[in-house]
Amino acid sequence: MVAQMLAGRLHVTDRALRVETVPVPEPGHGQVRIRVAAAGVCLSDVHLIDGTLTPLYLPDDVVTLGHEVAGVIDALGEGVQGWQPGQRVLLQAGERDRRGTVLTRGVDYDGGWAEYALARQDTVVPIPDDLPFEQACIIPDAVSTPWAAVTDTARTRAGEAVAVWGVGGLGAHAVQLLRLVGAAPVIAVDPLPAARERALALGADTVLDPGEVTFRDAVRELTGGRGLDVAFDFAGVTAVREQALTVLGRRGRLVLAGIANKPVTIASDSPFNYFQQAVLGHYGSEAEHVEQLVGLARAGRLDLAGSVSDVLPLAEAAEAVRRVESKQGDPIRLILRP
Structure with missing residues (x-):
């Protein structure tokens, strides 16, 4: 029997966000699977749902949202080197394909509003044990x-x-x-x-x-x-x-x-x-910027504790989106926790 998980999925055709049950993804060659511990809710997620933004490279019309993701490595795909299950990590907000095109996690391919997420091994960044997942996940973006x-x-x-x-x-x-x-x-x-x-x-x-x-x-x-x-x-x-x-x-x-x-x-x-x-x-950032910020957090130069305005369960993704869109409570970042 195929293992199942919850995921916050955007159905692009009718711009509907649905938290639904989908199969747990299996890591392919060069990929790791992480058990998501925290995922940020960004205004760009709101704009994807309301139609202001549209995925450019999404091969289908459904995508799991979430480009700000942190968690623990759960499984390794074939050919993965340098990573082990149990490591605490965050995921870069995107990756470049062979042609140099920037693909954004949670926009052009499945992101982290889910219990598990896949990532190419070169887009995984280790985080220190004393950096909470809720803070780590918002570093990308x-x-x-x-x-x-x-x-x-x-x-x-x-x-x-x-x-x-x-x-x-x-x-x-x-x-x-x-x-x-x-x-x-x-x-x-x-x-x-x-x-x-x-x-x-x-x-x-x-x-x-x-x-x-x-x-x-x-x-x-x-x-x-x-x-x-x-x-x-x-x-x-x-x-x-x-x-x-x-x-x-x-x-x-x-x-x-x-x-x-x-x-x-x-x-x-x-x-x-x-x-x-x-x-x-100006638009976005590069992989090196995320790594620099993790280093600053590790050195005690960057305190993101005040950036986490609230933490909601993944099942309440729609409520988190509503609060970001309406600016209820003037949040810096709302976090989803599977």
């Missing part, structure tokens, strides 16, 4: 995306003045990470008072309401009149981009980490060119 934006796309240097618009699942971690690399001041910008309070707790030097009429003057004062070296849009809102461009300094960079699916407008090329400013697109 929720933490690695802002880390890559801060360190690679923006090339943020110590002492640079920075601001983060949108202190949600990604922006909250950006605040922590910018402080970690020595940016100063770190300014958090959000219209929600609770989000601004959270930003202060996470290490922001100051917080601002983007709706205040004195906003631009406040940024100039906080930066000694020079403006921002880097502005990060983690909100994906047109008004954020427009506002951020008005407070960039000389050689200032605006990093678009949020996706608005709207045009990016530069009001006037004259000051933009004169001050040699730049608008930089």
Whole structure:
């Protein structure tokens, strides 16, 4: 008799999320199977369900969601080397195929909203015993995306003045990470008072309401009149981009980490060119960023305890999606536990 498990499956044709019983997958050549201990619920999961996002490379019309996954190795496929059952691991959020195409876990192939998940052996990352699964699972994407934006796309240097618009699942971690690399001041910008309070707790030097009429003057004062070296849009809102461009300094960079699916407008090329400013697109992260963050957590430099807003059983995946979509409780990350 084939072993069965629960899985949170998106039926793409009718955009329906169903927690259903499916066969436990068997690892193929070069794959490991993990017993999932924790899986994050991301806004992109919500967008897959509501139709804002659509899988590009999914061979079928059904997929198990979940690209933020951690657990214990349960079984090894043929040819797997260097791994043993019982090891604590997290899974990279995706992999490259032979042509170099990036395939995303839980989007283009089955992810971790399930009791068991498969992973190619080169997408498995060991985690220390003292890093809880609920924290480890969100490192791919929720933490690695802002880390890559801060360190690679923006090339943020110590002492640079920075601001983060949108202190949600990604922006909250950006605040922590910018402080970690020595940016100063770190300014958090959000219209929600609770989000601004959270930003202060996470290490922001100051917080601002983007709706205040004195906003631009406040940024100039906080930066000694020079403006921002880097502005990060983690909100994906047109008004954020427009506002951020008005407070960039000389050689200032605006990093678009949020996706608005709207045009990016530069009001006037004259000051933009004169001050040699730049608008930089950002998406996701690479395997090395996840490994760097695990190393930082192992060294005690990165504390993600405050990022886990709540833990729900896998059977309540639909409720977790509803809470993320409605922003109930203003969560950083909700976690599913099989």
